[in-house]
Amino acid sequence: MAQDIQLRLRSIRKSFDGQNGRIDVLKGVDFDVYERDFVSIIGPSGCGKSTVFNIVAGLLAPDDGDIIYRHERVSNLRGRVGYMMQRDLLFPWRTVLENIMLGPEMQRLPKAEARDNAMEYLNTFGLAGVENAYPKMLSGGMRQRVALIRTLLTDPDILLLDEPFSALDYQTRLYLEGVLVDAVETFNKTVILVTHDIDEAVALSKRVVVLGGKPSQVKSVHQIDLGSRSPVGARSDPHFSEYFHTLCGELDIQTKVKQ
Amino acid sequence: MSRATALSRSRARSMNPRRTRHGLINTSLGRGLIQLVSVAAVLALWQVGVEMGWVSAFMVGAPRQILKVLVDGIVSGSLLVDTYYTVVEAVLGFVIGTALGSFAGLALWYSPLVARLTEPFLIAINSVPKIAFGPIVILWFGTGLVSKVALAVSLTAIVALIAAYQAAKTADRDLQALLLTLGADKNQVFFNLVVPSSLPAIIATFHINIGFGLVGAVVGEFISSERGLGHLIFTASGLYDLNTVWAGLFMLMLIGFLLYFVIDFIERRLLPWKEAATANAFHV
Ligand SMILES: Nc1ncnc2c1ncn2[C@@H]1O[C@H](COP(=O)(O)OP(=O)(O)OP(=O)(O)O)[C@@H](O)[C@H]1O
């Protein structure tokens, strides 16, 4: 079960200008992502998860380190990743459909086909009928779904999802987790997911990368082997809670009453 | 079904504190009525004051005579001709100045270097009262229509330019980042983000600039002209004909008022997404 490495991050360092001089955020982050992988990144708030995404997507330059994509050193993956940022970033003057169509529009792809795809996604995501509404009229969860569709519609090799489900109620979340897993299986996508939700990380991922320390490094990488990767199936797997407790331990979250 | 909606509607109304507390005042008919009555009262007081000799008709004019000047001017058409010239000058000046200024201001987004180089000059030009250019403008462009338009352009262009540049400069950085990750080039960022996100600020200057357009036109006419409301007011005041002065001022006010609503209409047409946001505003 030798797997090809699609993306490799090596010793990525990044510091920012703070009020009292430079603040180191990433101190040499290393991890690999396989072809058709599903990797979750977890870690405490402010540890630099979004920063890693910004570097991979080419919005920030790392201070040091290499990004290797399919055995080739690249400066970043701009144009090859679909990046769903933590803010939903919908354009207020564009309707839902116009927002979703941004990717194909920027890449000057044929409109009609993209439109059909977009409408199909809207149906799957339970947003049929709101395509002509402006974002202001939507709930937080709906806005998040629109942003997710926009990311999926660009059909990138790698999806970078920064807390895509954080504003959703549990029911919708389970449903959309399922939709996401199905979509990436069907279309052979690679996903890197940032989440605060350990439960979600275990249920969806093949592997979980834990960031920690100050400045941050990869603390550990956990292989997740569950019988099912459907959101509900995974959560009812007998090994689920084992993984869950291990990861909580990694993040120093107390899950068992001490004797 | 219909009973249920009627019930919920009446409940919604009674739960809205503004409606119940102020009643008629909060309908547009009620407000218009109050405004009309106030104006009529002031005019009546003015007329009575003149007739009773409390104030001098020579120094302040009188509503009845002003009305006569207005009616005579409209019947003979001379007032309409003056109004026409002033409107054309103001609107041309407004459109040309606002367009030039907005385009220039947005274009500065393309080059932060050029923007930084020109910024102090813009501030310097903006701080000069442009009316002071009036005599030069007349010298350069003659006493006809062009000089008034030029003066109005000089007033409106700088306002639009500064507003457009500020707005373009502050376009959301995250939205820019998003467009870049979607594969947009610089022109696409400009047309899909910078222009639409600056539009509200640019349109906000329309309201100010339509006034400046009128200022440019009227001041140009004051300095040198054969026609226009500024000309009418200037010559009438030289003759102590206060009623004609007031008639001219009234026409200017009417123009400003109408143009304001035209702009308002355009604004709502151009920014439907803003409408969606304000329709559900909270009562504060
Ligand atoms: N552009 C920036 N300039 C200065 N500091 C920054 C910048 N971006 C991020 N930081 C800092 O870097 C650190 C990591 O930020 P980042 O957004 O990557 O955290 P995160 O792990 O995504 O947090 P969260 O889980 O809360 O989203 C934070 O302390 C933040 O203040």
Ligand SMILES: [Mg+2]
């Ligand atoms: Mg983050």
